[in-house]
Structure formats: structure tokens, C-alpha cells
Amino acid sequence: MHTFLIRFLVVLGLVAPLAPAAANEGGYPWDHFPAEKMTDIAALQNGARIFTNYCLGCHSASYMRFNRLHDIDLTDDQIKKNLLFATDKVGDTMRSTIDPRQAKDWFGTAPPDLSVIARSRAEVGKGSGADYLYTLWRTFYRDDSRPTGWNNLAFPDIAMPHALWQLQGERRAKFIEVKNPHEEGRTEHRFAGFEQITRGTLSNEQYDEAVGDLVAYLQWMGEPSQGTRVRVGVWVLLFLGLLVVITWRLSSAYWRSVH
Amino acid sequence: MAEMQTAPAGAGSGRRLLTWIDNRFPLSKLFNEHMAQYYAPKNFNVWYVFGSLALLVLVNQLLTGIFLTMHYKPDAAKAFESVEYIMRDVPWGWLVRYMHSTGASAFFIVVYLHMWRGLIYGSYRRPRELVWLFGCAIFLCLMAEAFMGYLLPWGQMSYWGAQVIVNLFSAVPFVGPDLALLIRGDYVVGDATLNRFFSFHVIAIPLVLLGLVVAHIIALHEVGSNNPDGVEIKEKKGADGHPLDGIPFHPYYTVHDIYGVSVFLFIFSAILFFAPEGGGYFLEFNNFIEANPLKTPAHIAPVWYFTPFYSMLRATTDLMVNALCIVVALAAVAAILRGGFRAGAKVAIALVALIAVYLLKTFDAKFWGVVIMGGAVLILFFLPWLDHSPVKSIRYRPSWHRIVYGVFLIFFLALGYLGSQPPSPAGNYISQLGTLVYFGFFLLMPWWSRMGVFKPVPDRVTFNAH
Numbered sequence: 033m034h035t036f037l038i039r040f041l042v043v044l045g046l047v048a049p050l051a052p053a054a055a056n057e058g059g060y061p062w063d064h065f066p067a068e069k070m071t072d073i074a075a076l077q078n079g080a081r082i083f084t085n086y087c088l089g090c091h092s093a094s095y096m097r098f099n100r101l102h103d104i105d106l107t108d109d110q111i112k113k114n115l116l117f118a119t120d121k122v123g124d125t126m127r128s129t130i131d132p133r134q135a136k137d138w139f140g141t142a143p144p145d146l147s148v149i150a151r152s153r154a155e156v157g158k159g160s161g162a163d164y165l166y167t168l169w170r171t172f173y174r175d176d177s178r179p180t181g182w183n184n185l186a187f188p189d190i191a192m193p194h195a196l197w198q199l200q201g202e203r204r205a206k207f208i209e210v211k212n213p214h215e216e217g218r219t220e221h222r223f224a225g226f227e228q229i230t231r232g233t234l235s236n237e238q239y240d241e242a243v244g245d246l247v248a249y250l251q252w253m254g255e256p257s258q259g260t261r262v263r264v265g266v267w268v269l270l271f272l273g274l275l276v277v278i279t280w281r282l283s284s285a286y287w288r289s290v291h
Numbered sequence: 292m293a294e295m296q297t298a299p300a301g302a303g304s305g306r307r308l309l310t311w312i313d314n315r316f317p318l319s320k321l322f323n324e325h326m327a328q329y330y331a332p333k334n335f336n337v338w339y340v341f342g343s344l345a346l347l348v349l350v351n352q353l354l355t356g357i358f359l360t361m362h363y364k365p366d367a368a369k370a371f372e373s374v375e376y377i378m379r380d381v382p383w384g385w386l387v388r389y390m391h392s393t394g395a396s397a398f399f400i401v402v403y404l405h406m407w408r409g410l411i412y413g414s415y416r417r418p419r420e421l422v423w424l425f426g427c428a429i430f431l432c433l434m435a436e437a438f439m440g441y442l443l444p445w446g447q448m449s450y451w452g453a454q455v456i457v458n459l460f461s462a463v464p465f466v467g468p469d470l471a472l473l474i475r476g477d478y479v480v481g482d483a484t485l486n487r488f489f490s491f492h493v494i495a496i497p498l499v500l501l502g503l504v505v506a507h508i509i510a511l512h513e514v515g516s517n518n519p520d521g522v523e524i525k526e527k528k529g530a531d532g533h534p535l536d537g538i539p540f541h542p543y544y545t546v547h548d549i550y551g552v553s554v555f556l557f558i559f560s561a562i563l564f565f566a567p568e569g570g571g572y573f574l575e576f577n578n579f580i581e582a583n584p585l586k587t588p589a590h591i592a593p594v595w596y597f598t599p600f601y602s603m604l605r606a607t608t609d610l611m612v613n614a615l616c617i618v619v620a621l622a623a624v625a626a627i628l629r630g631g632f633r634a635g636a637k638v639a640i641a642l643v644a645l646i647a648v649y650l651l652k653t654f655d656a657k658f659w660g661v662v663i664m665g666g667a668v669l670i671l672f673f674l675p676w677l678d679h680s681p682v683k684s685i686r687y688r689p690s691w692h693r694i695v696y697g698v699f700l701i702f703f704l705a706l707g708y709l710g711s712q713p714p715s716p717a718g719n720y721i722s723q724l725g726t727l728v729y730f731g732f733f734l735l736m737p738w739w740s741r742m743g744v745f746k747p748v749p750d751r752v753t754f755n756a757h
Contacts (some may be wrong), residue, residue, distance in 0.1 A: 276550070
């Protein structure tokens with residue numbers, strides 16, 4: 033009866049299920065993306081640089097215009113000199129030159145458009161899309177059983193090879209077999225840490241910073257007006273707060289005469 | 292024709308213009324009838340603000356919708372892109388789009404609260420049956436409007452949600468597959484579907500909706516508002532012919548509602564500007580992926596305002612159909628033994644029950660799921676004739692009636708929650724119980740609503756001066 037009651041409450045959403053259980057069922061738990069990067073212009077600019085250098089070769093962001101980068105304080109000149117590879121017009125959208133059909137032959141699937149990727153990958157109860165992407169970029173490992181030679185903890189059997197491997201270096205994932213807590217006699221394949229094989233050009237801390245910048249940029253690109261939204265929102269709420277007080281007093285003034 | 296009036300000598304230009312208009316159009320008359328001399332009970336509480344708020348959100352949806360239509364492309368190849376175009380390249384497009392998408396959820400929040408108010412204070416009782424019926428029709432239109440509008444962004448949830456719901460129609464016996472084909476205009480949800488849903492969403496349903504809203508308000512102003520005490524204020528009139536417990540809607544309730552509107556806008560804006568996705572409930576995360584007919588999402592959930600009804604659909608499994616058969620049989624036995632019918636009627640009841648059980652077992656459970664889901668909305672229309680309580684308001688009903696309403700509410704919310712979650716065995720049992728509670732609440736109302744000891748209803752409304 034007791035367990036049934038708890039289950040009932042869990043189902044009703046009145047009691048949150050224990051976190052580890054949920055994490056186990058939903059795959060590899062996500063790390064927390066350092067959200068303070070969203071207000072760090074230098075981080076966003078660096079993210080834009082990494083994005084155009086490492087991602088745009090295969091992935092488009094076809095709803096995003098280069099000159100929207102003005103919003104993170106980049107000038108047309110800076111964009112032209114550093115970020116334009118497949119076009120010379122800053123008013124163009126970010127389109128990859130990869131042939132989607134060839135890409136499908138190479139990877140088994142066409143690389144998705146990344147304009148709103150950060151918004152689409154959030155999961156209720158698991159984390160934001162930025163958390164997911166931040167985890168994804170920190171959990172690539174060498175796996176010779178995969179066609180690309182790479183695998184990922186956050187996205188098992190991912191079709192994409194580790195595009196930032198030169199920065200991070202190559203790593204192997206260690207797995208151990210542990211007893212399955214739910215089923216007698218069965219074992220579970222459990223992740224038990226990474227092992228560096230070759231060094232990358234960045235240290236671990238530098239790599240985390242770079243990936244954080246990239247994810248911040250992806251998050252920003254998902255909704256470039258988010259800064260404006262929050263800024264305008266503060267003023268709107270201040271105005272409406274004042275309006276609430278005024279209309280409340282106005283209403284009271286009229287109703288004082290009603291007995 | 293009324294006699295031509297002339298403005299008093301020396302009147303200002305405004306007064307003269309008004310006289311000129313009033314001689315040709317009943318402007319002052321309409322204003323007086325519906326605002327300045329429309330007497331509303333003075334004991335309205337906070338529950339009575341949601342009608343005005345619903346009107347406000349309707350206007351918001353219409354105005355933002357007009358601007359979205361200027362930039363949106365109802366074309367399967369361009370729809371998703373055009374929404375992102377609105378979000379990025381159209382000046383203030385993001386604001387208009389969020390006002391519309393957050394407004395859709397706000398509309399349902401406000402309307403659900405408005406309906407709950409009607410439920411607990413008996414606002415559907417005589418003489419307000421038509422007010423309630425128009426309201427239920429508005430709710431039905433709103434559901435159609437929201438469902439069709441949700442396809443337009445052409446994301447994965449838009450697409451697969453529409454696919455699932457339209458497929459339901461194919462469960463209708465005999466004509467089902469043709470009916471689904473007629474709705475989709477194609478064998479799968481596609482460009483043809485998007486175009487017709489766009490047409491329905493921007494013109495057909497809004498027209499009906501506006502007409503119904505006008506009818507709802509005209510009917511309301513004909514009979515006058517109910518109030519938390521369920522007392523008819525028109526029965527106690529003063530020497531001036533106005534209800535003693537009534538006050539003119541304008542200015543008292545206009546200032547009151549403006550205050551309510553301000554509070555609402557504050558909350559609405561807080562969501563709109565700081566959490567426009569509503570935690571994945573107002574804008575589902577999966578809907579930021581363009582529709583892909585070849586890739587079915589692992590978990591398809593409708594938007595939150597449909598989930599209670601979606602839960603009932605999912606709850607209707609073979610087990611549930613068997614349970615319904617037993618319920619029908621028990622009801623028939625009870626009616627025959629205790630109903631006091633004549634022999635002929637008893638035979639008819641037994642026959643009807645047998646046919647019902649036969650049909651329940653003949654057609655697919657999926658079809659009955661559709662019937663249950665549709666019935667859950669349609670049953671609301673019958674409420675004025677299901678409630679036999681001698682008093683209107685919950686204030687003067689037996690205390691245990693509050694528990695009945697409370698249980699109903701808890702199960703309705705639980706159904707809503709479960710409908711947003713992936714199916715689970717425990718969840719399914721609770722949904723089935725919830726479905727039975729939901730229908731039991733209404734279908735047994737003719738009996739339970741008159742049971743218990745009712746409290747005396749006062750002659751006049753209870754009102755504490757502010």
C-alpha cells in the first residue's frame with residue numbers, strides 16, 4: 033500500500049522521483065552548461081569563431097544571417113575578415129557548402145541545420161539544450177566499432193566524428209560491468225571515466241572553456257533576440273507593476289462608495 | 292423610427308456629434324444597455340475577472356495573428372523557415388510571435404478558470420442555459436482553433452500531433468478512412484493539410500468564434516450575471532427599477548476589470564519575456580525541429596491544454612471497454628430494479644443495454660477512445676439539465692459536495708499531467724479511474740446533486756464593503 037501510494041504521488045507529479053533513477057533511465061546525465069557565458073560577449077564571439085571554423089563546413093544555420101552577429105558586437109569588417117568562408121556578403125545566411133546527398137553517403141544522415149539546435153534539444157526534467165550540447169562536446173571518445181571511429185556518451189552511436197578532436201585530443205572510454213540493481217544475475221555496462229590517448233592543442237580546462245563558448249554561441253543563435261527580450265521585459269514589468277498599483281487604487285476609489 | 296433629437300443649445304462639439312450619431316445609430320443606447328446601465332451583482336469575487344480576460348486574450352490573438360499572417364508562409368517547404376524569419380528578421384516579430392504562442396496557452400488557462408467559476412457557482416442554471424451553451428460552443432471552437440494553429444509552425448510536434456489526431460477520425464466505423472482523407476486532403480499530413488488548416492485557423496473558425504462570443508455576451512446581458520451566492524438580483528428591485536444588489540457595470544466593473552487586466556498582463560508578460568517556452572509546455576522543444584514525415588518522435592504529446600482529453604483517449608483500452616460494459620450492465624440492472632419503470636420500459640432498458648454492450652465489444656477500443664474524448668467535451672453542453680441541486684452556488688450546497696468537486700478537479704488535473712507523460716502502466720490505471728470519475732461526476736449528477744442537507748440561501752447577496 034505504501035509503495036503504491038508513493039507511486040501514485042509520483043505519477044501525479046506531487047513527488048519528484050529520485051534523481052539517479054531518472055538519470056539511469058534517460059541515458060547519460062547531462063552536465064550543467066555554465067550559463068554565465070550567455071552575458072560574456074568575448075565568449076559569444078569566440079563561440080562564433082569556433083562555430084564558423086569547425087561546424088559550418090558541414091552544418092548550415094540557414095535562418096541565421098552573418099550580420100546578425102552585430103548583436104554580439106562584431107563589425108561587418110570583422111565578420112568579413114574572420115568568419116566568411118563560403119560567401120562574401122554579410123547579409124547572407126549561414127549556409128554550408130556540403131552536398132547533403134554526399135553527406136548522407138558519408139555519414140549515413142545529412143547534418144542537421146543548427147539554427148535552433150539548442151532550443152530543440154532541451155528535455156523536461158533533464159536539462160536545457162545548452163546542457164545537452166555542453167555534455168555532448170565533452171563526451172566524445174574513440175570507438176573502433178563505429179564507421180567514423182568515434183562515439184559519444186550523450187548521443188550513443190552518433191554519426192558525426194569528433195570535429196574538435198584536434199583541440200581535445202583522443203580519448204578512450206573505460207566501461208566496467210556492474211550488477212544490475214533491478215535484475216538478478218544481469219550485468220550492466222557502466223561508464224567509468226576517460227583515458228587520454230593523445231594530447232590535443234588545448235588543456236582540459238581550455239577545452240572546456242572553448243566548448244562552453246561554442247555552446248553559448250549556439251544557445252544565443254537559437255534566439256538572437258533573447259537579450260532584447262529580457263531587456264525589454266524588465267521595462268515592461270516595471271511599467272505594469274506601476275500600472276497594477278495605479279489601477280488598484282483607482283478601482284478602490286470607485287468602490288469606496290459601494291455599500 | 293425614433294424622433295430626431297437636437298443637442299441642447301450651447302452644447303460642445305462632442306455632445307453635438309454624439310447627438311448626430313445617436314440619431315442614426317444607437318450608440319448611447321448600446322453603451323447604456325451593456326455598460327453604464329447594465330446592472331451587475333455587486334458581490335463578484337476574483338473568479339469573475341476571467342470573462343473579461345478571455346475577451347482581452349481573444350483580441351490579443353486576433354491582432355497578433357493579423358501581423359503573423361503578413362509574414363507567415365502556409366507552405367510545407369517554407370512554413371518552418373518563415374516562423375524563424377518572423378523570430379529573427381521581422382522587426383519585433385519575436386514579440387508578436389511570443390504574444391500569440393503564449394496567448395494561446397493563456398487563453399486556455401483563462402477559459403478553464405472561467406468555466407470552473409461557472410461550475411462552482413451554478414452559472415449555467417436556469418435562466419442562463421444559453422449563456423452556458425454558447426460558452427461550450429466557444430470552448431469547442433477554441434479547441435479546433437488551437438489544434439489547427441498548432442500545425443502551422445510545421446515542427447515535429449505540429450506534424451505528428453496533427454497526424455495522431457486526424458488518424459483518430461479514421462477509427463469512426465464505415466466512413467472513418469474517407470473522413471480522415473477529407474480532413475487531411477492527402478494520405479498523410481502534408482502541404483494540402485497545412486493549407487486548409489491555415490484557412491480554417493485564420494478565417495473560418497475566428498469568424499464563428501466571434502459570432503459565438505457576441506451571442507454569449509448578448510445572452511448574458513439579457514438574463515444578467517449570476518454571482519457567488521447564486522441569488523437572482525433582479526428579484527429585489529428598488530424604487531428606481533434597478534436591482535438593489537446591482538451596480539452599473541460601468542464604471543464599477545470597468546475599473547475593477549482594468550485592475551484585473553493589469554495583474555493579468557503582469558503575469559502574462561513575466562512568462563512572455565522571461566520564459567516564453569513555458570518550460571517546454573507552451574512551446575514544445577521538439578517543435579524546434581522541422582517536420583519530418585519519415586521520423587516519428589519517440590514520444591508524441593499534445594500541448595498541455597489538450598492533455599486531459601488525450602489521457603482519456605489513451606485510457607480507453609480493451610480493459611477499459613470491458614469496465615464500461617460492466618458499468619452499462621450495472622446501470623441497467625439498477626434502473627430496472629430501482630427505477631420504478633413499467634414492464635415495457637424495463638424491457639426497453641435491458642434491450643438498450645444489450646445493444647450498448649454489443650456495440651462496445653464490436654467496434655475497436657480506439658473508436659471508443661475517440662467517443663470518450665469527444666464525449667468528455669460534449670457532456671459539458673448537458674450540464675444545465677444534469678444538475679438538479681435546489682441551490683445554484685457551492686456556498687449553500689452540503690459540505691461534502693465540495694469534496695466531490697475537489698475530487699473531480701484533482702482527477703482532471705491528474706489526467707492533464709498524465710497526458711503529457713509517456714504512457715506507463717500505473718499512469719494508465721489512474722487515467723482510467725480518472726476517466727470514470729470525470730464521466731461519473733456528470734452522469735450521476737442528477738442524483739448526487741440533490742442529495743444532502745442544503746444550507747439556506749439568503750434573500751440578498753452577501754457583500755462586504757471594500
